[in-house]
Amino acid sequence: MPAWTRLILFGFLLPELLLASPIYHLQPREVAPDTYVLFGLKEGLTQKNHGNIVNTAFLVTEEGVLVLDSGPSKRYGEELREAIAQVTDQPIAAVWITHHHPDHAFGNQAFDLKRVHALPQTIEGLKAQGPGFLDNLYRLVGSAMQGTDVALPGQVLEPGVVEFGGHRLRKIALHGHTGADLAVFDETTGVLFAGDLVFHNRALATPHAQIAPWLESLNRLEQLPFRLLIPGHGEPAPDAAPIQQTRRHLNWLHDVLARASLQGRHMNEIMQTQIPEEFEDITLFREELARSVVHLYPKYEAQTLIFIETEE
DSSP states (O other), X not given: OOHHHHHHHHGGGHHHHHHSOOSSOOOOEEEETTEEEEOOOSSOOOTTTTTOOSOEEEEEETTEEEEEOOBSSHHHXXXXXXXXXXXXXXXXXXXXXXXXXXXXXXXXXXXXGGGEEEOHHHHHHHHHHHHHHHHHHHHHHGGGXXXXXXXXXXXXXXXXXXXXXXXXXXXXXXXXXXXXXXXXEETTTTEEEXXXXXXXXXXXXXXXXXXXXXXXXXXXXXXXXXXXXXXXXEOOBSSSHHHHHHHHHHHHHHHHHHHHHHHTOOHHHHHTOOOXXXXXXXXXXXXXXXXXXXXXXXXXXXXXXXXXXXXX
């Protein structure tokens, strides 16, 4: 969608948007010493919630503030900076982006891009798919996206352990939710920031998912000696319950799609699959099931076809 089209489509909302400040009402919650999380809603992207569905975080250290994910829009990024300023007068030293999905990375414009870091494949994903993501968010979220554009991280993030302002941080490069998923384990406080490799009481989003490596990534996360887990979406937990819930969801989804492909079932049939009782209270489960079928089922059909042809 060209910029001028966006202006026409949402121009009538601009006066209201400009007068409404802030729109996200971000409230940092201290979850460990000098460690803050801004919890998003367990909803889909809508104009009503302005795209505020993601958990972002920041650490206040003696070397400055480390931000984890920049949020869904330029406006969110700006309000995130304001929320940080209410907590500390330390400068923002770095922003680490966990993966290339827009709700996590479209607030980049609000920060000095020379301080925004991401894994190489995350940067490539934003470059290749960012414009399409942007058009979609303008349609779904509306005026809160005004002024937002794709802003690529200016620094390549290298996995490994780093000392950062008195915190020993382990940067873990994984994949499965997307082609490149960053998890950050603060060995000093015991807080694990799992990004979208882990959802908690909110259905999984799977537009770029690969179930097998995602499960492998969950196994690696579960082995870490964390004391508090922060998922990409949903509530925090003092144990591995969100990891286990995510694993059960992925295994169920795999079983449903694999069985359906062998039975030659149509997508519409799979979307009406009965939801197990343990998943009934997970928000957006039916909606995300429909999306997952669209995203993933063609691969299962193709694999089944190859298997049949090989058998013959």
